Structure formats: C-alpha cells, structure tokens
Amino acid sequence: MSPAAQAPAISNKARRDWRALLTRHEMLLLYVLIAEWLFFYFAGTSTNRRGVIVGFGTWDRQFDILRHSCEIGLLALALTPVIITAGIDLSVGSLLGLCAILFGKLWHDGGLPIPVAMGLTLGIGALAGALNAILITALRLPPLIVTLGTYSLFRGLAEAITRGSITYTDFPENFLFIGQERWLGLPTQAWIFISVALAVGLLLHRTTFGRAFRTIGLAPEGARYAGLPVERRLALVYVLAGLIAAIAAIIYTARLGQAKADAGTGYELFAITAVVLGGTSIFGGTGTIPGTLLGVAAIAVLKNGLACLPVVMRLNAAEEMSGLLTGALLLVALTASVLPKILSNLRPRRHTTTQSTPPLSP
Amino acid sequence: MSSPLLALRQLVKNYGGVRALRGVDFDLRAGEVHALLGENGAGKSTLIKIVTGAHAPDGGTITLAGQPVANLTPATARALGIACIYQQPALFPDLTVAENLAFRLDASAAHARVDWTARRARATSLLARIGAAISPETEVRALSMPEQQLVEIACALGSGARIVIMDEPTASLTQMEQHLLYAVVHDLRKNGVGVIYISHRLEEIFALADRVTVLRDGQSVGTHAVGDIDEAALIRLMVGREVAQIYPPAESIPGAPVLSLCGVGCTASGVHDVSFNVRAGEIFGLGGLVGAGRTELARILFGLTPADSGQITLKGETLHLRSPQEAVAHGIAYVPEDRRRHGVVLELPIAQNITMAVHQRLFPTTWLRFGAERALALDYIRDLAVKCAGPDAPGGSLSGGNQQKVALARWLATSPKLLILDEPTQGVDIGAKSEIHKIIRRLAQEGLAVIFISSDLPEVIGMSDRIGVMAHGTLSTILPGGSDPHTVMAAALGTAA
Numbered sequence: 001m002s003p004a005a006q007a008p009a010i011s012n013k014a015r016r017d018w019r020a021l022l023t024r025h026e027m028l029l030l031y032v033l034i035a036e037w038l039f040f041y042f043a044g045t046s047t048n049r050r051g052v053i054v055g056f057g058t059w060d061r062q063f064d065i066l067r068h069s070c071e072i073g074l075l076a077l078a079l080t081p082v083i084i085t086a087g088i089d090l091s092v093g094s095l096l097g098l099c100a101i102l103f104g105k106l107w108h109d110g111g112l113p114i115p116v117a118m119g120l121t122l123g124i125g126a127l128a129g130a131l132n133a134i135l136i137t138a139l140r141l142p143p144l145i146v147t148l149g150t151y152s153l154f155r156g157l158a159e160a161i162t163r164g165s166i167t168y169t170d171f172p173e174n175f176l177f178i179g180q181e182r183w184l185g186l187p188t189q190a191w192i193f194i195s196v197a198l199a200v201g202l203l204l205h206r207t208t209f210g211r212a213f214r215t216i217g218l219a220p221e222g223a224r225y226a227g228l229p230v231e232r233r234l235a236l237v238y239v240l241a242g243l244i245a246a247i248a249a250i251i252y253t254a255r256l257g258q259a260k261a262d263a264g265t266g267y268e269l270f271a272i273t274a275v276v277l278g279g280t281s282i283f284g285g286t287g288t289i290p291g292t293l294l295g296v297a298a299i300a301v302l303k304n305g306l307a308c309l310p311v312v313m314r315l316n317a318a319e320e321m322s323g324l325l326t327g328a329l330l331l332v333a334l335t336a337s338v339l340p341k342i343l344s345n346l347r348p349r350r351h352t353t354t355q356s357t358p359p360l361s362p
Numbered sequence: 363m364s365s366p367l368l369a370l371r372q373l374v375k376n377y378g379g380v381r382a383l384r385g386v387d388f389d390l391r392a393g394e395v396h397a398l399l400g401e402n403g404a405g406k407s408t409l410i411k412i413v414t415g416a417h418a419p420d421g422g423t424i425t426l427a428g429q430p431v432a433n434l435t436p437a438t439a440r441a442l443g444i445a446c447i448y449q450q451p452a453l454f455p456d457l458t459v460a461e462n463l464a465f466r467l468d469a470s471a472a473h474a475r476v477d478w479t480a481r482r483a484r485a486t487s488l489l490a491r492i493g494a495a496i497s498p499e500t501e502v503r504a505l506s507m508p509e510q511q512l513v514e515i516a517c518a519l520g521s522g523a524r525i526v527i528m529d530e531p532t533a534s535l536t537q538m539e540q541h542l543l544y545a546v547v548h549d550l551r552k553n554g555v556g557v558i559y560i561s562h563r564l565e566e567i568f569a570l571a572d573r574v575t576v577l578r579d580g581q582s583v584g585t586h587a588v589g590d591i592d593e594a595a596l597i598r599l600m601v602g603r604e605v606a607q608i609y610p611p612a613e614s615i616p617g618a619p620v621l622s623l624c625g626v627g628c629t630a631s632g633v634h635d636v637s638f639n640v641r642a643g644e645i646f647g648l649g650g651l652v653g654a655g656r657t658e659l660a661r662i663l664f665g666l667t668p669a670d671s672g673q674i675t676l677k678g679e680t681l682h683l684r685s686p687q688e689a690v691a692h693g694i695a696y697v698p699e700d701r702r703r704h705g706v707v708l709e710l711p712i713a714q715n716i717t718m719a720v721h722q723r724l725f726p727t728t729w730l731r732f733g734a735e736r737a738l739a740l741d742y743i744r745d746l747a748v749k750c751a752g753p754d755a756p757g758g759s760l761s762g763g764n765q766q767k768v769a770l771a772r773w774l775a776t777s778p779k780l781l782i783l784d785e786p787t788q789g790v791d792i793g794a795k796s797e798i799h800k801i802i803r804r805l806a807q808e809g810l811a812v813i814f815i816s817s818d819l820p821e822v823i824g825m826s827d828r829i830g831v832m833a834h835g836t837l838s839t840i841l842p843g844g845s846d847p848h849t850v851m852a853a854a855l856g857t858a859a
C-alpha cells in the first residue's frame with residue numbers, strides 16, 4: 001500500500017451512507033491507485049543476477065516514492081483550500097524556490113542557526129502569501145492574474161538574489177536528517193507531511209473555517225449575505241498557502257542538500273493536477289484532503305513505477321511517459337467524474353422538449 | 363376590418379404552482395401604440411416573454427397577421443418581425459455601435475466578408491432616423507443607458523420589425539431623452555408598426571398610447587381607448603380586486619421603537635432622505651414599484667451598501683454599518699430578495715444553510731459540532747414546517763416556499779432585533795405563502811421588529827401595521843395598515859391622490 005493513502009477520516013456525512021462512499025470520487029481514485037500499484041508491482045519488479053529483488057516491489061523504492069512526493073504533496077495540500085474557494089495560486093512553486101534560497105542565505109550568509117533560519121523562512125512564506133491575499137481581497141484582482149504575477153516575481157527575486165549562480169550547500173548533518181534519513185521507520189519529512197495533512201484536513205473538514213471556504217467557493221455573494229467574513233477567510237487560504245510552500249522549501253533543501261533558485265520549478269502545475277485529480281472542483285465548493293492525498297499518490301506511483309518498467313528503462317523515456325500518462329489520467333478522471341451528470345441530464349432534457357411543445361388549443 | 367397584427371387568445375402560463383397568466387386576450391393593430399399596465403407580478407413580463415418566444419405558453423393561441431403561430435422561439439419571433447427593447451439593453455459593451463447593429467442584423471451572414479463601409483452607412487442612417495446623436499464608431503461601453511436604449515431601438519428599426527415591444531423604456535431617461543423617444547414612437551406608428559408599450563407612468567400612457575390594456579393577477583381586466591378612461595379609473599382597474607386572502611391579524615400593540623432612520627441616503631444606490639421608525643412587535647411594510655429603492659434601502663440597513671448621509675439608530679445606538687458582519691453583530695437580519703443567489707446556498711445541506719449565520723455562537727471554538735448543528739436544524743425544520751427529506755438534503759432540492767423558510771430559519775437562529783424581509787413570498791405557492799404570513803405575524807407578536815418589503819399590493823396592505831410607500835428613491839408617505847389600495851397605488855406611482 002502506498003503510505004500516502006493513509007488519509008484522515010472521511011467526512012461525517014459520507015460515513016453514514018456506505019453506498020455513497022463506495023461510489024465517491026475518492027473511492028474510484030483509490031481503486032485506480034491500487035490497480036496502478038499492483039500493475040507496477042508485477043511488471044516492474046525483478047530479481048537480479050545475485051538473486052536480490054530489485055525494482056518497484058522493494059521497500060526502498062516505496063520509501064523513495066514517499067520521500068519524493070512530500071514537496072509536491074505539501075503544495076497540493078496548500079492549494080486544496082485555495083481551489084475550494086474557487087481561487088488559484090500559481091505562485092507556490094516559485095515561492096518554494098524563493099524560500100529555499102532565502103533559507104540558505106539566512107543560514108550561510110546571515111550566520112543564523114538553522115532553527116532561527118527556518119522560523120524566519122516560514123514567516124517569509126506567510127508574508128509572501130499575504131501579498132497575494134492583499135492583492136486578491138483588498139484590490140479585488142482575479143487570483144489567476146495576481147498569482148501569475150507573483151509566480152514571476154518570486155522566481156525573479158530568487159534568481160536576482162543568487163545572481164543565477166550561487167547555490168547554498170554544506171548544510172549540517174542534523175539538518176539533512178529531515179530530508180535524507182528515516183525516523184520511526186518512515187522518511188523523516190513524511191512525518192511533517194502527515195502532520196500538515198492532518199492539520200489542513202481538520203481545518204477543512206472539522207472547523208467553521210472549512211465551512212466558510214466551501215460556501216465562498218459555491219456562492220461568494222451568498223456567503224456575504226450570510227454575514228460570513230469573506231475577505232478575511234479568502235486572505236487566510238493564501239497566507240496558509242505561502243506558509244506551507246515555505247515548509248516545502250525547507251524539506252526540499254534538506255532532501256537535496258542544496259538551495260538553488262530553480263527549486264520547485266513547475267511544481268505548482270503538478271500540485272494543481274493532484275488536487276483536481278483528487279476530486280476538488282476547479283470551480284470551487286467541493287474537495288477533500290483525502291482526495292488530494294490520493295491524487296498525489298496516484299501521480300507519484302505512476303511516475304516512479306514507470307521508471308521501473310523494463311521497456312521504459314530500455315527506451316530511457318521515464319520522464320516523457322510519466323508526463324503523458326499523468327495527463328491522460330487527469331483527463332480520464334475528469335471525464336469519469338462529469339459523465340454521470342451528463343448522462344443523467346440527457347434524459348430529462350429529451351423529456352422536457354417533448355413537453356414544451358405548446359399545446360395550442362383550437 | 364383587417365386582421366390585427368398580433369392576436370393573443372386565452373393565453374395560459376404556469377410556473378410550477380404559480381399561475382402567471384390565466385387566459386389573457388390581447389390585440390395589437392398596425393400603426394397603434396397599445397399600452398400594457400398592471401401591478402408588479404400581474405403578468406406583463408410573462409406576456410412579453412411569450413410574445414418574444416422566450417417562454418412557451420401552456421395554452422392559448424398566438425396569431426400574427428392572421429396566421430396562427432406555433433412553437434415560437436426567440437429566433438422565429440425575430441424573423442417574424444417582433445423586436446423587444448428591454449429596460450437593460452443587452453448590447454456588447456466592447457463593440458462599437460455599428461458592430462453591435464451588424465451583429466444583430468447580419469446574423470445569417472456569418473462567413474461573409476465584412477463590409478465596413480456598408481455597416482457604418484446603415485448605422486448612421488438608422489441612428490439618424492431616430493434622431494440620435496450617436497457616432498456609429500463609439501464603443502457601447504462609453505454610452506449612457508438611455509443612449510444604449512436608442513441603439514436598441516435603431517436595431518429594432520433596422521430589422522424591419524412590425525411589432526416593437528418597449529418595456530419601461532423611459533425609466534432611466536432624462537426629460538429631453540424622453541421627448542426624443544416619444545418622437546421615435548410616433549414615427550414608428552406612422553410607419554405602420556405596432557408598439558406594445560409598458561410603463562408605470564400614467565401621464566406617459568395618456569400622452570402616447572391609443573389603447574390601454576390592464577392586467578391583474580394574470581388576467582386582462584379590460585382594454586380601453588385612452589380617450590375613454592381617466593387616471594382614477596385606470597388605478598381602480600389595476601388594484602380593484604377584493605382582498606381574497608385572509609391575513610393573520612395583529613393582536614398586540616407595538617412597543618418602543620427599535621429602529622429609527624433619519625434622513626438616510628446613499629448616493630451610489632439612489633436612495634435619499636428616508637426617515638421612519640419601526641417599533642418592537644410591528645410589521646412595517648415597504649410598498650412601491652420595482653425600482654423605487656426598497657431593496658436598495660434594505661441593502662443599506664444590512665451594511666451591503668453603506669449609507670453616506672443620515673443617521674441609523676438601533677435600540678438607541680447609532681450605527682455606522684460598513685459590512686453585513688457588522689449588521690449581523692448588531693442584531694439585524696436580512697432575508698434577501700434573490701433567494702436562489704443570496705438567500706440559500708443550493709448545493710449545501712439544509713442544516714448548513716440554517717447554521718450559516720450563527721457559526722460563532724453555535725461553534726464557539728470554531729470546532730464543528732455536528733450533533734448540535736443537526737439538533738438546531740431539526741428544531742427549525744419542525745418549527746417552520748419545512749417540507750424536506752431531512753437536514754442533510756441540499757437546499758436546491760426544496761420548493762421555493764421551503765427554501766424561503768430555510769432562509770428565514772437562518773436568520774431566526776441569530777435571534778435578531780430587526781428582521782428585514784425582501785419579497786419573502788415571491789414565487790411561492792399559495793399554501794406556503796399563507797404559512798409564511800403566519801410565521802411573520804407570530805414573530806412580530808413575539809416582539810420582533812419586522813420590515814416587510816413586498817410588491818404585492820394586497821399583501822403589503824394586509825400584512826403591515828404601517829405601510830411606508832417608496833417612490834423614486836425616497837419614502838413618499840406612511841399609511842396605516844389596511845389602507846385603501848388606491849391610495850397606496852397612487853402614492854407608489856407618485857401621483858397626488
């Protein structure tokens with residue numbers, strides 16, 4: 001089982017109706033994940049000349065998948081509340097890069113102890129999120145455009161600070177422990193990822209904040225008319241996204257042992273893919289953290305599993321294949337999720353057209 | 363006598379349980395201006411929607427120049443020469459006047475090369491014909507509302523319409539523009555076009571129309587030549603029904619004032635100099651025509667569009683409401699007019715809709731308590747007799763009346779001091795309507811101050827202890843409950859009664 005599928009409890013209502021639960025988007029995605037995993041287990045595992053099992057079916061490989069999905073997973077967790085409010089944040093990948101090099105600079109050039117540098121980095125992440133929040137809520141600019149702007153801005157700042165060439169390395173061993181070692185049997189960063197998933201999951205599914213996010217996503221005007229603090233809640237999701245991007249930046253630096261300006265390039269798109277694959281509507285209002293976690297897992301298993309297939313290894317085409325299949329997976333999942341609705345709409349429509357012919361009396 | 367341009371016979375239209383039209387006859391002759399008059403909700407809009415093909419009738423016949431027409435769609439209506447000029451012009455703001463005209467008039471030539479010279483020439487000549495000083499090169503965005511209306515009229519002319527419908531065309535026009543419009547209407551009439559003219563301004567009807575038909579409760583109550591009838595008789599026709607419904611009577615005497623307004627206004631929403639007070643246990647009705655400023659006033663009181671003049675006092679405390687949160691915190695509740703967009707979130711369960719405004723009180727730690735939420739929702743479902751599958755059913759699964767009860771429950775849960783109800787029975791079937799009336803009266807009896815906005819004249823007269831009548835953005839008079847409908851209507855129309 002992929003560890004990423006260890007999801008927090010599914011919402012209260014669903015627990016009451018198991019039939020609804022079995023056909024929920026999350027369950028469909030879980031079946032896909034299991035099928036995917038079994039396929040790679042049988043097709044991607046082999047025994048080498050010395051009789052040692054290699055490939056997908058090893059614990060090392062499983063932990064590797066988990067280790068590599070933490071950063072994109074965190075960004076997906078950050079984006080789930082944002083997308084539920086019918087917003088978007090394209091800047092999280094760039095912010096990861098900016099936070100990574102600022103963290104490196106604070107420690108290396110600023111001479112600050114690692115914990116202090118970490119704390120400051122988290123603060124910077126939250127501040128950057130607040131910049132998005134102010135532009136979106138106070139100036140009422142569209143989130144897509146605002147974060148497209150900060151997407152370039154944050155990456156540009158990261159590159160300006162390092163002048164495109166500086167890479168911070170030689171981090172101490174006890175810091176690298178976060179990214180490269182195991183703690184209590186799991187890769188250390190997985191514990192951080194699980195904690196954040198729990199926290200965001202509880203926020204979204206168990207508090208009034210989550211309620212407000214959903215209501216804003218479904219009916220922004222309706223939320224205002226209900227007296228909900230729409231602007232403050234919207235601001236919160238963007239600040240939270242910035243904070244989580246900073247956490248991802250620290251984990252990223254610890255995993256690679258270096259902080260570069262191009263850290264996390266393109267991660268925002270993988271994260272959005274995972275969120276949408278996990279059943280969150282891009283139009284807002286619906287989405288769950290378990291779904292997002294399954295989405296992250298489905299993409300991570302696909303990507304790593306492909307690299308273990310002999311045919312893909314021979315062609316040296318793991319990157320290309322995973323891009324192609326991730327895209328296909330997303331499109332199939334989206335189609336599958338709207339298909340029942342379209343099919344059920346078709347019938348009544350035919351029904352009403354026959355009815356609406358005006359019965360003209362003589 | 364030649365057959366009329368348009369003849370409607372026994373037209374019937376139902377929306378769910380609401381009978382919008384119940385057997386209306388209507389004639390329009392070539393070269394006449396036929397005014398259509400009636401209260402809000404009398405069926406004028408429905409009639410227009412049927413004639414323009416937007417809605418199909420449930421019964422009756424439509425005859426155009428002697429030819430019966432079945433299956434009228436917006437496209438066929440246009441092809442048959444029916445044009446409608448709405449209050450809110452539906453033009454493309456980023457295109458020029460000439461482009462907008464071309465878009466409407468050349469719909470069939472989608473793949474042809476664009477002949478810019480011809481477009482411009484036609485636009486110029488059409489605009490000249492109605493005497494509008496608008497350049498065809500102007501972007502519609504830059505035009506005022508009346509100018510846009512003139513473009514719509516040019517469009518109707520250009521399409522060679524034989525029937526032109528004008529829905530309150532002068533509502534937003536200045537005096538001069540009105541005279542321009544009158545000239546256009548006379549010009550249309552001279553050219554043998556039939557004009558259906560909808561207006562609330564009686565003097566306009568007497569100045570322009572040849573005949574007038576009054577609709578009331580989805581029925582035609584008479585067609586008269588304008589020369590044969592006077593203003594008083596028209597008002598009588600519009601209102602003159604027996605109050606068929608029994609309204610729950612007030613049994614207690616209102617207490618101390620809860621809300622006082624003194625010269626309240628808001629430039630942005632066109633409300634000015636509104637002064638009145640509402641007492642505990644009182645239902646204060648707000649009557650008037652659509653656009654008189656009633657919803658705008660409610661939005662001011664709920665902090666949605668802050669007032670920029672005057673003083674609002676609630677239980678002795680002067681309020682400067684800047685947002686709905688502030689209004690809610692002070693104990694003001696507003697059940698909005700647009701139930702489906704603002705009142706109820708259709709996708710969310712009933713329980714969540716009911717608890718939406720009491721998050722802070724019900725979940726003080728921000729931690730959701732599903733049991734408490736369910737219990738509260740069940741209380742209100744039982745108390746207001748909401749017909750539903752249960753508290754988990756989505757708001758969208760309910761009928762209009764039950765959605766309204768859910769919207770009401772959300773605000774009752776806040777234990778407000780002042781409850782503002784904006785058209786609470788609009789689009790609600792007769793049974794639910796009288797249930798809602800009883801609930802409102804009961805709430806007032808329990809000491810709540812209620813502002814009751816309704817466009818249904820008998821309803822607002824029957825329900826209210828006092829009636830504030832609004833006209834043109836301000837409160838014109840305050841009348842006692844149970845007043846003569848003619849007096850109320852005259853005040854709403856702004857004519858001295």
